[in-house]
């Protein structure tokens with residue numbers, strides 16, 4: 001059964017934001033601290049006829065690995081991400097997504113993720129996220145999502 005964490009990502013997120021008409025259509029759900037999801041790319045995401053743009057795959061990875069921050073209950077930002085493109089990313093196919101945290105070292109969160117088309121590995125990624133206080137995002141002057149209130153409150157002291 002899928003658990004539904006109280007927190008959600010930015011509704012305007014370019015990857016998964018339901019309020020963003022230009023979103024990439026990333027859908028995720030959570031099983032414990034693991035993230036699962038799917039995405040269906042189309043002509044808008046083309047890099048070559050019938051194939052997804054590598055930048056679209058990298059953006060999906062950034063969003064996918066970042067989603068692990070929700071069940072980890074640690075707000076954070078991507079410091080570095082490496083994407084290995086392993087197989088064809090065909091448009092019009094439902095790609096499955098999975099991500100998890102491999103290691104926590106103080107504020108450093110080592111994330112991993114995979115995108116598959118059926119049994120075929122399309123891409124895998126490793127990223128370093130840095131745990132930040134929610135106040136990190138206040139400088140923009142934009143209101144933060146309500147569900148971010150108290151996010152990481154306990155982890156700040158971990």
Ligand SMILES: CCCCCCCC(=O)SCCNC(=O)CCNC(=O)[C@H](O)C(C)(C)COP(=O)(O)OP(=O)(O)OC[C@H]1O[C@@H](n2cnc3c(N)ncnc32)[C@H](O)[C@@H]1OP(=O)(O)O
Pocket residue numbers: 008009010062063064065066067068069070076077078079080106107108128130132
């Ligand atoms: C649900 C949410 C989903 C989110 C998905 C989307 C995620 C995103 O796209 S976030 C947007 C892209 N990323 C950003 O905007 C981040 C911009 N960068 C920053 O704000 C800062 O550089 C930040 C916060 C990462 C680090 O700054 P700061 O808090 O001062 O930490 P700092 O002291 O420099 O580094 C902390 C540790 O991380 C390490 N570190 C920081 N950056 C890197 C890096 N690029 N590579 C390797 N190590 C790094 C440092 O060496 C240090 O290690 P140690 O503790 O061992 O000395």
